[in-house]
Amino acid sequence: MKDITKEIEIAAAEAVKAIYQADIPTGDFLVTSTKKEHKGDYTLVTFAISKALRQPPPQIAAAIGEYIQRTRSWVSGTEVLQGFLNISLSTAYWNEVLVDMQGNPDFWKPSQPREKVLVEFSSPNTNKPLHLGHIRNILLGWSMSKIFLACGHEVNKVQIVNDRGIAICKSMLAWQKFGEGITPEKAGIKSDHFVGEWYVRFEKEFSAEYKLWQETDDAKAHYSKRKETEQSEQDFFKAYKNVYFNTYSDLGKEARELLLKWEYHDHDTIALWKKMNGWVYAGFEDTYKSLGVSFDKLYYESETYLLGKDLIEDGLKRGVFYKKDDGSVWVDLTDAGLDHKLLLRSDGTSVYMTQDLGTAQKRYDEFGAERMVYVVADEQNYHFQALFAIMAKLGAPYAPGLHHLSYGMVDLPEGKMKSREGTVVDADDLMADVVEEARVAAKDREMTDPEIIRRIGMAALKFFIIKVDPRKRMTFDPKASVDLQGQTGPYIQNAYVRVQSILRRAGEVSGSYEGYELNEDEKLLLNMLGQCRHIVDSAAREYSPALIANYAFTLAKEYHRYYHEVKVLQAETEQAKFFRLILIKLIGDILAQSMDLLGIEMPERM
RNA sequence: GGCUCCAUAGCUCAACAGGAUAGAGCAACGGUUUUCUAAACCGUAGGUUCCAGGUUCGAACCCUGGUGGAGUCACCA
Numbered sequence: 264m265k266d267i268t269k270e271i272e273i274a275a276a277e278a279v280k281a282i283y284q285a286d287i288p289t290g291d292f293l294v295t296s297t298k299k300e301h302k303g304d305y306t307l308v309t310f311a312i313s314k315a316l317r318q319p320p321p322q323i324a325a326a327i328g329e330y331i332q333r334t335r336s337w338v339s340g341t342e343v344l345q346g347f348l349n350i351s352l353s354t355a356y357w358n359e360v361l362v363d364m365q366g367n368p369d370f371w372k373p374s375q376p377r378e379k380v381l382v383e384f385s386s387p388n389t390n391k392p393l394h395l396g397h398i399r400n401i402l403l404g405w406s407m408s409k410i411f412l413a414c415g416h417e418v419n420k421v422q423i424v425n426d427r428g429i430a431i432c433k434s435m436l437a438w439q440k441f442g443e444g445i446t447p448e449k450a451g452i453k454s455d456h457f458v459g460e461w462y463v464r465f466e467k468e469f470s471a472e473y474k475l476w477q478e479t480d481d482a483k484a485h486y487s488k489r490k491e492t493e494q495s496e497q498d499f500f501k502a503y504k505n506v507y508f509n510t511y512s513d514l515g516k517e518a519r520e521l522l523l524k525w526e527y528h529d530h531d532t533i534a535l536w537k538k539m540n541g542w543v544y545a546g547f548e549d550t551y552k553s554l555g556v557s558f559d560k561l562y563y564e565s566e567t568y569l570l571g572k573d574l575i576e577d578g579l580k581r582g583v584f585y586k587k588d589d590g591s592v593w594v595d596l597t598d599a600g601l602d603h604k605l606l607l608r609s610d611g612t613s614v615y616m617t618q619d620l621g622t623a624q625k626r627y628d629e630f631g632a633e634r635m636v637y638v639v640a641d642e643q644n645y646h647f648q649a650l651f652a653i654m655a656k657l658g659a660p661y662a663p664g665l666h667h668l669s670y671g672m673v674d675l676p677e678g679k680m681k682s683r684e685g686t687v688v689d690a691d692d693l694m695a696d697v698v699e700e701a702r703v704a705a706k707d708r709e710m711t712d713p714e715i716i717r718r719i720g721m722a723a724l725k726f727f728i729i730k731v732d733p734r735k736r737m738t739f740d741p742k743a744s745v746d747l748q749g750q751t752g753p754y755i756q757n758a759y760v761r762v763q764s765i766l767r768r769a770g771e772v773s774g775s776y777e778g779y780e781l782n783e784d785e786k787l788l789l790n791m792l793g794q795c796r797h798i799v800d801s802a803a804r805e806y807s808p809a810l811i812a813n814y815a816f817t818l819a820k821e822y823h824r825y826y827h828e829v830k831v832l833q834a835e836t837e838q839a840k841f842f843r844l845i846l847i848k849l850i851g852d853i854l855a856q857s858m859d860l861l862g863i864e865m866p867e868r869m
Numbered sequence: 870g871g872c873u874c875c876a877u878a879g880c881u882c883a884a885c886a887g888g889a890u891a892g893a894g895c896a897a898c899g900g901u902u903u904u905c906u907a908a909a910c911c912g913u914a915g916g917u918u919c920c921a922g923g924u925u926c927g928a929a930c931c932c933u934g935g936u937g938g939a940g941u942c943a944c945c946a
Contacts, residue, residue: 346889505945608944645872645942738880750882754909823910827909
């Protein structure tokens with residue numbers, strides 16, 4: 264299909280050469296779509312080239328305009344406003360665009376050189392159910408995967424499950440001590456929530472124990488000896504909690520012993536660990552299913568946490584890393600503007616970074632990933648900078664293809680989500696709420712189909728989250744997220760449903776739109792459809808599904824307006840009717856395709 | 870404290886590479902339905918783009934300095 268922006272650039276370069284005998288590369292021309300309030304479809308901005316040509320912008324614009332109108336059949340008119348050359352395109356051009364789109368169902372897909380792309384997202388801990396923060400993560404990861412796929416890449420969706428460590432041991436211990444063999448089935452609780460409750464139980468018991476200890480003379484002695492100046496007793500004990508856990512706490516000791524047993528592969532401990540993690544996985548599976556996402560491969564931290572040591576050895580041998588006297592291994596990243604980073608503890612055990620190095624290598628070996636995208640919240644920006652810098656130092660072939668899709672945390676209107684204050688929004692509860700809200704709204708409209716209601720509710724939730732630029736921190740207002748009107752998922756669904764409704768009534772149609780003069784709205788809509796591939800292309804390059812969300816909304820908005828402007832089935836002429844049926848079919852398709860890229864499903868009626 | 874990111878209408882968000890008069894939605898107010906489904910459309914009102922300088926034909930965007938907020942700076946993950 265013709266890339267009209269490119270065509271205009273070429274024509275302008277040609278004009279400049281013919282008129283001013285000057286060579287200006289096509290890339291130096293700035294072509295944008297014309298602002299709505301002005302006449303025209305595309306605009307050439309001439310300020311930037313004015314210096315090179317030593318002519319005032321309006322004169323250049325006029326000269327180029329005259330030239331391209333004379334030499335290009337697809338130009339129907341031009342208009343100069345200051346340094347802006349507004350170009351109107353001919354009916355023949357628009358007809359050609361329509362024919363091209365009709366003949367090629369993939370016209371909206373950008374073409375990028377095929378790559379093997381790995382996208383890591385979700386990556387939960389196994390001691391708690393998924394929450395609102397995970398939802399943003401998952402929607403971003405899922406959507407990026409779909410976008411890469413649409414760009415022609417080979418995509419592998421993976422998550423790394425943090426299934427080991429002290430956290431799950433806390434849940435295990437609490438269940439062991441107080442659970443009396445109860446199971447999720449017996450308790451009638453979704454299994455991942457069940458495990459989460461034992462984690463909470465542990466924290467509760469531990470806090471009680473800590474509180475008691477604070478009353479002892481031993482504790483008071485610590486406070487008076489180690490408090491910093493002006494630190495209140497309360498602040499001191501808050502800050503001291505971890506130290507207490509690791510040195511004095513009985514529960515802490517038991518939990519650490521459990522972790523140790525796990526590391527020594529103690530039979531009973533492993534069995535318990537498997538049982539509780541199994542519960543969690545079953546619960547996660549449900550949540551993923553509700554969200555409509557899936558993974559190609561799961562990595563478990565219990566299987567990867569020892570990886571990476573050989574890379575460290577190799578790096579040491581090659582002098583990329585260095586060893587301190589105590590035996591710990593470090594890397595100097597000051598030349599990358601970072602710090603010195605620990606890679607192996609003095610006792611030879613690995614840290615998070617070691618594991619990540621090893622996992623990346625493993626993925627490269629297994630999948631040949633040329634690009635690896637990590638969807639991880641922005642609190643880990645520094646970690647990924649360091650990780651990538653180390654990869655580059657090691658000269659890993661995949662180092663240039665590493666990318667951290669860093670997204671901002673999700674806040675509530677009242678502020679940060681805090682597990683301690685119980686303000687964390689649970690993923691399952693949230694989905695149930697939005698679907699329930701959709702059900703209530705559907706009642707007035709005499710609509711009861713549960714699948715349609717589910718799609719509407721989920722669209723509201725997903726769109727509310729994915730429309731925001733990933734890099735920015737966002738505020739999640741539960742009330743606003745269930746809105747079904749305005750800038751929402753259901754608004755876009757409604758536009759699609761309106762298209763389907765007309766198409767259903769129209770039935771099988773044949774005819775011709777030969778000679779039909781399309782109006783300004785139709786040109787705008789057609790042009791917007793043509794933009795889709797650029798939007799998808801940008802979304803992939805900028806790692807931002809939000810671009811597609813905003814595009815889909817704008818398209819839906821234009822369509823809703825158009826819907827009120829013109830009649831399709833009772834159009835003035837047969838040509839008009841035929842043309843419009845084709846146009847709205849394409850609009851419906853693109854709305855559905857772009858929403859699909861966001862992981863949002865369309866209902867056929869609503 | 871060092872480094873990084875953010876600040877746009879009352880609220881939630883846009884603004885393509887530095888381009889024309891900074892746009893949507895929500896909330897408020899007023900209108901549109903014998904209709905291809907009103908989860909829609911049209912209109913009114915709402916702005917010192919945090920502040921002060923600078924760069925240029927042109928700045929929400931780039932530079933400098935400030936203010937406010939967030940994150941991070943572990944032999945945690």
